[in-house]
Amino acid sequence: MTQSPWERWTWVVAGVWLVFLAYPVVETFQADLSWVARGLTLGVLAAFAAVYLLGFAVWRRHALRVWLALLALGLATVPGIGIEAVGLTPYLGAFSALMVPAPWWRWTTALSAVLPLVSLVGGDFPAFFFLMVWPIIGFCAAIRVFGDLDAQAERARAELALTAERERVARDVHDVLGHSLTALSIKAELASRLVDLDPDRARAELDSIQETARQALAEIRATVGGLRVAGLDAELRTVPEVLADAGIETRVSGEVADTDPRHRTLLAWVLRESVTNVVRHSRASHVAVELSSTGLVVTDDGTGMDAATGEGNGLRGMRERVTAAGGTLLLSGGGASGTRVEVRLP
Known part of the structure; x- marks a missing residue:
């Protein structure tokens, strides 16, 4: 050392x-x-x-x-x-x-x-000696005390950083697994229905399942290593496919170029988690994605949020990410009015 x-x-x-x-x-x-x-x-x-x-x-x-x-x-x-x-x-x-x-x-x-x-x-x-000895000893003792306090603060900062890293990995693993497993489930159900009706398409869906599983495994490994960076353009290509497999139509307004480059990784995470929630819970038939310089809006026409259940890990992790970036996450909708997820960033 x-x-x-x-x-x-x-x-x-x-x-x-x-x-x-x-x-x-x-x-x-x-x-x-x-x-x-x-x-x-x-x-x-x-x-x-x-x-x-x-x-x-x-x-x-x-x-x-x-x-x-x-x-x-x-x-x-x-x-x-x-x-x-x-x-x-x-x-x-x-x-x-x-x-x-x-x-x-x-x-x-x-x-x-x-x-x-x-x-x-x-x-x-000589009496003046007492004006020298104790100040010297006291000064050195003060250095020791402040040094110990600084060491304690450094250890506390290290523990907080470790806790934050663990929470980050937990959020990332939750998002990756949630999205990937949802996609795999949808594709598997579709393939099982097509085995007798359209064997060639069923085979294609099985190949897609294998590719999705390999990609999910690679993302998990990269996430644990702290190397994974979600890409907004890649998510925009994947989202319509995942929603289409679930029988949901997708409309995208705006382009990646319209968004702030500083926040594209965050917007990719939000888009992924929002689409995962739509597929899992909403029973929607249409989803609209709007990109702008101030953020992102994802709207569906499903059953809306259940206020009684509160926010799950996905929404809580999404809110934490947006807040850490200085932005605001707005959730609205209920009953049959669908759900609206809006992210506003500085």
Whole structure:
């Protein structure tokens, strides 16, 4: 997995702050120590700086252990520089807030922030230090909190995108299967009636069933792969054939060129689902399809909609697609007045 520039170079940013280790180093030289004690203290400070940098650079997966090592090294300087060792706490707090994994980082950061209070116990530590340590630790903790919130938001966006993709595939599969199975059912019924009356035409219908089944299988595969794009011109060629097999006459007004190119895929989906509903439910004898620059209208002279049953998956999916494109889906008709499906697009 590719690392971000922050992950690759954060140790450089952390290294810049090591300049403030000059204060405990100077205090080591000013303290009344033997050369051995002074050398050991300077060695501990050098080890502290090295572990601090390595924790940001190569030991990121062991951040909690690194923090514990930093704490131990910081305490090891107490015999040499005394209360001045509290000057190492900003490093502890910053490393804890930025690197220690959850849930431990909250506890280690809080402990890092509390440690400077030790200097109040009979110490002579400058008060302005408290104006520096806590803001630094607080700033790093805020970075961690906002980073965690951003990560949570990213995960939520990914989950929403996955849910939307699943819904898209479900809608597409429903539309493809609904249309194709309806066409297959109509053709099969027609072929069964023609077996004795017109064997040649029945054979042609059976060949058409095979072709429709192959096309449906290809569309399902493409839909699952997210590659299927419905074509309005192809739907306009297919619709009269499907309706004719069901004994329904079709009248088409307008041409594909009259529609907005941005919305032709959507209009193809709407046309397919509308025709599928006509064949399945309407018992209509005539269907009119009107194409225009503002959308599409499909009207039939069938039994109309049953308000009691509400919208099924097909109509709901159609409405969701149209709304997502900034358009409006209007459904009207009832009783014997047929059904009118109108799509208005910007």
